[in-house]
Amino acid sequence: MTPAPAPAAFDQIAFIGGGNMAASLIGGLIAAGQPATTIRVSEPDGERAAALKARFGVVIAADNAAAVHGADIVVLATKPQQVASAVQGLRLAPAATLISICAGVRIATLHTLLGQGDWHGAIIRTMPNTPALFGAGITGLHASAGATSRAKAQAETVLGAAGKVCWVASEALMDAVTAVSGSGPAYFFLLTEAMAEAGIALGLTPDDAQALALQTFIGAAKMAEGTGTDVATLRAQVTSKGGTTQAALESLEADGFRRILGTALVAANRRGRELGDELAAAASP
Ligand SMILES: NC(=O)c1ccc[n+]([C@@H]2O[C@H](COP(=O)([O-])OP(=O)(O)OC[C@H]3O[C@@H](n4cnc5c(N)ncnc54)[C@H](OP(=O)(O)O)[C@@H]3O)[C@@H](O)[C@H]2O)c1
Numbered sequence: 001m002t003p004a005p006a007p008a009a010f011d012q013i014a015f016i017g018g019g020n021m022a023a024s025l026i027g028g029l030i031a032a033g034q035p036a037t038t039i040r041v042s043e044p045d046g047e048r049a050a051a052l053k054a055r056f057g058v059v060i061a062a063d064n065a066a067a068v069h070g071a072d073i074v075v076l077a078t079k080p081q082q083v084a085s086a087v088q089g090l091r092l093a094p095a096a097t098l099i100s101i102c103a104g105v106r107i108a109t110l111h112t113l114l115g116q117g118d119w120h121g122a123i124i125r126t127m128p129n130t131p132a133l134f135g136a137g138i139t140g141l142h143a144s145a146g147a148t149s150r151a152k153a154q155a156e157t158v159l160g161a162a163g164k165v166c167w168v169a170s171e172a173l174m175d176a177v178t179a180v181s182g183s184g185p186a187y188f189f190l191l192t193e194a195m196a197e198a199g200i201a202l203g204l205t206p207d208d209a210q211a212l213a214l215q216t217f218i219g220a221a222k223m224a225e226g227t228g229t230d231v232a233t234l235r236a237q238v239t240s241k242g243g244t245t246q247a248a249l250e251s252l253e254a255d256g257f258r259r260i261l262g263t264a265l266v267a268a269n270r271r272g273r274e275l276g277d278e279l280a281a282a283a284s285p
Pocket residue numbers: 016017018019020021022042043044045048064077078079080082085086087101102103127128129130131182
């Protein structure tokens with residue numbers, strides 16, 4: 001995993017789809033120094049487009065073709081099911097880098113949809129997660145074969161605007177990224193919910209239990225990040241022999257906590273692969 005890279009300005013960057021995730025990337029890019037006038041957005045929802053223009057000062061393109069015309073970087077940010085209609089027949093600038101943030105949409109699927117033409121740029125497939133909306137995300141990335149270091153650096157800058165980035169060596173690992181960090185925020189929410197419920201069962205008020213559970217996780221995450229110590233060592237350091245933490249951890253291990261989580265991630269990984277298959281089948285001619 002690498003921290004967000006230093007900001008760099010691009011000549012023209014186009015967003016196909018101006019929804020939630022696009023807005024957080026645009027906000028991050030502008031905060032990092034990318035001039036708003038170099039960002040073109042194609043967004044069919046007129047109200048949403050107007051809101052983006054008012055909030056960031058970006059240029060709203062008439063359609064997807066106008067947005068990508070001459071752009072160095074094209075960020076594909078529609079819902080996965082909207083990708084086919086958004087990119088089919090689109091003519092990218094010959095060396096443009098296509099960055100897809102669309103869950104489950106494979107590089108081969110994008111190549112099929114975009115066709116050959118004179119475009120020879122790289123495709124960078126990425127998987128951000130929801131905390132990106134607060135600049136605290138982590139994004140898994142995988143580059144198409146032959147992608148230049150320039151294209152990879154462009155993707156790091158765009159996704160780095162919303163948090164940290166993590167390159168994976170094979171595209172199949174994007175399903176593992178989805179299982180860990182893509183779906184991960186929901187695991188945290190469930191864990192917090194369960195811990196608060198357990199606190200209530202021990203007599204705490206719902207408000208107190210929720211506050212204690214949530215701030216404990218936030219604080220522990222900050223501690224892990226701030227100390228830079230690996231989490232297994234931190235766990236050992238906070239577990240006194242014969243104490244309350246040891247009693248709880250032994251109970252969790254005995255009940256198969258790691259196995260339960262492992263099985264859940266296998267299910268998410270499998271579902272990610274299935275969704276990729278479905279999107280690929282829908283895009284095939
Ligand atoms: N949100 C997350 O936390 C998250 C996390 C990881 C990955 N992602 C990925 O990020 C992508 C975007 O998610 P999101 O939450 O930002 O979705 P979103 O808010 O629904 O944004 C998608 C936008 O694309 C627009 N659109 C639809 N068809 C289009 C077309 N043909 N051309 C141009 N724009 C079009 C949609 O307009 P309409 O509303 O009018 O259809 C909508 O405004 C998804 O593929 C998702 O898998 C999101």
